[in-house]
Amino acid sequence: MRMSAKERLVVIGGDAAGMSAASQARRMRGPDELEIVAFERGHFASFSACGIPYWVSGDVDGRDRLIARTPEEHRARDIDLRMRTEVTEIDVAAGRVRARDVDSGAESWTSYDKLVIATGARPVRPDLPGFDAPGVHGVQTLDDGQALLDSLTRARGRRAVVVGAGYIGVEMAEAMVKRGYEVTVVDRGEEPMSTLDPDMGRLVRRAMEGLGITMAGGAEVTKVLTGDDGRVRAVATEDAEYPADVVVLGIGVRPETALARAAGLPLGAHGGLLTDRAMRVRGHENVWAGGDCVEVLDLVSGQQRHIPLGTHANKHGQVIGTNAGGGYATFPGVVGTAVSKVCDLEIGRTGLRERDADRVGLRFETVTVESTSRAGYYPGASPMTVKMLAERRTGRLLGVQIVGREGAAKRVDIAAVALTAGLTVEQMTALDLGYAPPFSPVWDPVLVAARKAAAKVRDSAP
Amino acid sequence: MRMSAKERLVVIGGDAAGMSAASQARRMRGPDELEIVAFERGHFASFSACGIPYWVSGDVDGRDRLIARTPEEHRARDIDLRMRTEVTEIDVAAGRVRARDVDSGAESWTSYDKLVIATGARPVRPDLPGFDAPGVHGVQTLDDGQALLDSLTRARGRRAVVVGAGYIGVEMAEAMVKRGYEVTVVDRGEEPMSTLDPDMGRLVRRAMEGLGITMAGGAEVTKVLTGDDGRVRAVATEDAEYPADVVVLGIGVRPETALARAAGLPLGAHGGLLTDRAMRVRGHENVWAGGDCVEVLDLVSGQQRHIPLGTHANKHGQVIGTNAGGGYATFPGVVGTAVSKVCDLEIGRTGLRERDADRVGLRFETVTVESTSRAGYYPGASPMTVKMLAERRTGRLLGVQIVGREGAAKRVDIAAVALTAGLTVEQMTALDLGYAPPFSPVWDPVLVAARKAAAKVRDSAP
Numbered sequence: 001m002r003m004s005a006k007e008r009l010v011v012i013g014g015d016a017a018g019m020s021a022a023s024q025a026r027r028m029r030g031p032d033e034l035e036i037v038a039f040e041r042g043h044f045a046s047f048s049a050c051g052i053p054y055w056v057s058g059d060v061d062g063r064d065r066l067i068a069r070t071p072e073e074h075r076a077r078d079i080d081l082r083m084r085t086e087v088t089e090i091d092v093a094a095g096r097v098r099a100r101d102v103d104s105g106a107e108s109w110t111s112y113d114k115l116v117i118a119t120g121a122r123p124v125r126p127d128l129p130g131f132d133a134p135g136v137h138g139v140q141t142l143d144d145g146q147a148l149l150d151s152l153t154r155a156r157g158r159r160a161v162v163v164g165a166g167y168i169g170v171e172m173a174e175a176m177v178k179r180g181y182e183v184t185v186v187d188r189g190e191e192p193m194s195t196l197d198p199d200m201g202r203l204v205r206r207a208m209e210g211l212g213i214t215m216a217g218g219a220e221v222t223k224v225l226t227g228d229d230g231r232v233r234a235v236a237t238e239d240a241e242y243p244a245d246v247v248v249l250g251i252g253v254r255p256e257t258a259l260a261r262a263a264g265l266p267l268g269a270h271g272g273l274l275t276d277r278a279m280r281v282r283g284h285e286n287v288w289a290g291g292d293c294v295e296v297l298d299l300v301s302g303q304q305r306h307i308p309l310g311t312h313a314n315k316h317g318q319v320i321g322t323n324a325g326g327g328y329a330t331f332p333g334v335v336g337t338a339v340s341k342v343c344d345l346e347i348g349r350t351g352l353r354e355r356d357a358d359r360v361g362l363r364f365e366t367v368t369v370e371s372t373s374r375a376g377y378y379p380g381a382s383p384m385t386v387k388m389l390a391e392r393r394t395g396r397l398l399g400v401q402i403v404g405r406e407g408a409a410k411r412v413d414i415a416a417v418a419l420t421a422g423l424t425v426e427q428m429t430a431l432d433l434g435y436a437p438p439f440s441p442v443w444d445p446v447l448v449a450a451r452k453a454a455a456k457v458r459d460s461a462p
Numbered sequence: 463m464r465m466s467a468k469e470r471l472v473v474i475g476g477d478a479a480g481m482s483a484a485s486q487a488r489r490m491r492g493p494d495e496l497e498i499v500a501f502e503r504g505h506f507a508s509f510s511a512c513g514i515p516y517w518v519s520g521d522v523d524g525r526d527r528l529i530a531r532t533p534e535e536h537r538a539r540d541i542d543l544r545m546r547t548e549v550t551e552i553d554v555a556a557g558r559v560r561a562r563d564v565d566s567g568a569e570s571w572t573s574y575d576k577l578v579i580a581t582g583a584r585p586v587r588p589d590l591p592g593f594d595a596p597g598v599h600g601v602q603t604l605d606d607g608q609a610l611l612d613s614l615t616r617a618r619g620r621r622a623v624v625v626g627a628g629y630i631g632v633e634m635a636e637a638m639v640k641r642g643y644e645v646t647v648v649d650r651g652e653e654p655m656s657t658l659d660p661d662m663g664r665l666v667r668r669a670m671e672g673l674g675i676t677m678a679g680g681a682e683v684t685k686v687l688t689g690d691d692g693r694v695r696a697v698a699t700e701d702a703e704y705p706a707d708v709v710v711l712g713i714g715v716r717p718e719t720a721l722a723r724a725a726g727l728p729l730g731a732h733g734g735l736l737t738d739r740a741m742r743v744r745g746h747e748n749v750w751a752g753g754d755c756v757e758v759l760d761l762v763s764g765q766q767r768h769i770p771l772g773t774h775a776n777k778h779g780q781v782i783g784t785n786a787g788g789g790y791a792t793f794p795g796v797v798g799t800a801v802s803k804v805c806d807l808e809i810g811r812t813g814l815r816e817r818d819a820d821r822v823g824l825r826f827e828t829v830t831v832e833s834t835s836r837a838g839y840y841p842g843a844s845p846m847t848v849k850m851l852a853e854r855r856t857g858r859l860l861g862v863q864i865v866g867r868e869g870a871a872k873r874v875d876i877a878a879v880a881l882t883a884g885l886t887v888e889q890m891t892a893l894d895l896g897y898a899p900p901f902s903p904v905w906d907p908v909l910v911a912a913r914k915a916a917a918k919v920r921d922s923a924p
Contacts, residue, residue, distance in 0.1 A: 421883030
């Protein structure tokens with residue numbers, strides 16, 4: 001522990017959670033009271049990883065648009081942000097971290113009074129032949145995005161294979177379609193978007209197929225095949241080969257917690273750091289963690305989960321910075337809200353899927369309703385499918401999934417608040433939601449689902 | 463009271479609340495058990511009054527698109543819907559209503575076991591010179607809409623004056639602009655949309671002016687001036703004259719409760735029928751009322767209000783039909799949610815305005831934040847202004863107003879659910895709302911407002 005009058009806050013990781021924490025701590029306490037040192041091993045800090053697909057697609061004009069705040073801007077606010085500097089060890093007992101300059105290799109120790117671990121996540125990269133070949137790209141960092149864009153200029157043809165049909169995979173499929181590629185998405189699941197139940201995922205698949213995307217579901221990738229030049233030429237599954245001039249990996253991420261593990265900090269079943277409500281690492285008074293490297297409490301299931309998402313990382317950073325700055329704030333948990341789109345198809349989900357509810361022993365009723373985004377007679381009204389899960393007996397809302405066009409995705413926010421508040425579907429039938437013909441039918445699609453779910457809960461009462 | 467084995471349900475008013483009640487009662491009980499007679503004095507039943515501005519604008523192709531269900535369709539479901547038949551008296555003691563055939567003038571009594579009053583609202587029509595002149599039009603009914611459209615073919619020029627700058631007035635202003643009219647909106651308030659605080663109304667006025675609409679605020683209309691042919695030629699205020707080839711009245715409605723008043727049924731301060739949670743008229747076991755003729759409980763202020771809105775009318779009808787059919791359902795109240803648009807400007811509001819909070823003795827903090835509809839770097843991101851009111855000390859959310867473009871209006875649903883659940887703005891800062899760059903900044907505009915409001919509540923703690 002350092003003995004100087006001025007405290008030092010050390011932040012490991014210069015992205016959303018880390019720099020939000022640093023910025024908020026700085027707002028709480030000035031440089032006379034608190035020194036803030038942040039280490040980032042990469043070339044960029046505070047960038048929007050969620051924006052990469054839209055940069056690749058050409059919707060976003062250039063990499064720099066995705067940078068929320070440059071290192072210079074952070075430094076101007078008295079945050080000593082050290083780029084290209086990788087923390088290689090946390091010495092919790094001594095209150096210090098060892099950092100290495102990536103370019104020179106020079107190492108040194110920095111002591112801390114307070115520590116924030118925001119090491120993020122690392123992409124899952126299958127340990128299979130050929131996955132390190134030129135032309136195979138992840139899309140986690142801005143460097144990844146640039147490498148993919150550079151690679152496209154060298155690709156022989158215009159066939160892309162996306163491995164993984166989750167959010168990133170689906171968004172990258174859209175991006176490659178917009179780039180003029182013929183796109184195949186390969187996934188082990190039968191339907192895309194495994195964060196949805198398969199019946200809702202099917203709607204996404206149909207829409208993808210309508211856009212000319214080939215969905216190869218139920219297919220385990222076995223290897224990447226390369227050409228004479230060493231560059232990717234196809235992706236192989238057990239049953240088929242998909243020609244590919246470029247391969248994009250969208251198979252998700254794991255918490256990057258090797259440092260924390262080595263330091264003996266507590267990790268959960270998903271490999272993420274475990275924290276209390278104040279985002280303090282359990283059992284460590286002066287160590288906080290947030291962002292993609294932590295597990296969070298799912299308020300609906302009561303289980304710990306790993307949900308890498310920029311919006312959570314920012315909230316964590318805000319809470320950590322407040323607490324590390326001497327204030328008080330908490331992150332109570334998540335309900336599992338996520339929204340996405342494939343061209344004009346919108347997808348929203350929150351709460352539990354059927355399998356999640358089963359896993360935690362909840363009995364439930366499900367309903368699926370078809371409605372429209374606007375009053376049926378209003379121009380541009382488009383179909384919207386809402387699936388709702390409610391607990392038996394109590395009628396408590398458990399989850400909602402929505403697939404449709406305009407206005408479908410963000411409608412899950414209604415359910416996200418209802419889940420947070422613990423409303424029943426019967427209570428939801430009376431929600432005073434905004435109605436006007438350009439915005440909703442007289443019964444909002446979420447209300448239609450709630451009515452049907454409430455009826456089913458009543459009918460099933462034993 | 464009738465003595466036959468089969469009960470008879472009589473419904474007064476064949477629009478949203480009345481026919482929803484009739485339909486739901488029919489779903490609960492078949493024609494062998496329950497006879498249903500509904501009286502409607504007009505030419506149409508079950509139409510969407512909210513859709514009239516969009517029919518007038520030409521967005522909706524023809525009047526029939528606004529009819530949800532024809533009289534024939536109701537009759538096919540064993541609902542004896544009698545059109546052009548006006549109920550002229552309710553005899554509560556004897557359990558009967560007197561009805562008059564509008565065309566023949568013939569009158570007769572019909573007895574009931576159960577009665578539903580759904581007489582709707584009547585437009586406020588100023589008792590001033592000239593308001594009954596040809597070319598002056600209300601827009602409450604399909605007949606009104608048709609008369610306005612017919613009138614446009616006879617108008618000498620293309621200047622329209624809309625009297626009243628509430629939802630209907632603003633929507634009609636847009637409709638007339640789309641019809642190619644030069645539009646002036648006259649209102650006694652300085653700013654349009656008095657359902658917003660004036661600072662938010664100002665944003666609407668600026669947008670209206672940007673569309674070429676002239677907003678004449680702070681102007682009390684004194685009379686309608688007519689030409690030699692008797693047709694409207696201008697609208698006069700104390701200070702000015704606005705030339706008009708057509709005048710549209712958008713000055714709101716009052717509960718149509720003359721029948722109920724004459725029958726001695728309980729009315730509230732706004733002139734609407736008073737009901738219990740089951741929508742039963744207070745003190746009358748077998749009489750229900752719903753839709754625009756009742757007052758509703760505002761769950762935020764605890765006061766009774768009159769809020770004529772199709773979505774409430776439909777919910778009332780559903781609750782009444784369930785109860786009249788022998789089931790159990792309640793309408794707990796409203797939080798005052800409303801959404802609207804003027805061309806691509808979207809407007810949403812829910813909960814209390816500053817003056818509402820003042821009126822019921824609530825002390826509060828207000829914040830107004832500027833944010834964007836999508837991630838700032840994502841194409842099409844547009845500005846969004848969110849105003850939030852929170853109670854002092856408790857931090858309970860009291861109201862939200864949003865003005866912006868795409869995605870602004872329906873974002874108030876988040877606040878509508880939060881109000882229903884009684885969340886504090888501090889709790890709202892942790893809401894797990896959907897985030898992806900095409901749909902929201904990493905901090906949703908509502909979260910940005912909640913953070914700022916929570917900070918203000920903390921800072922103001924005595």
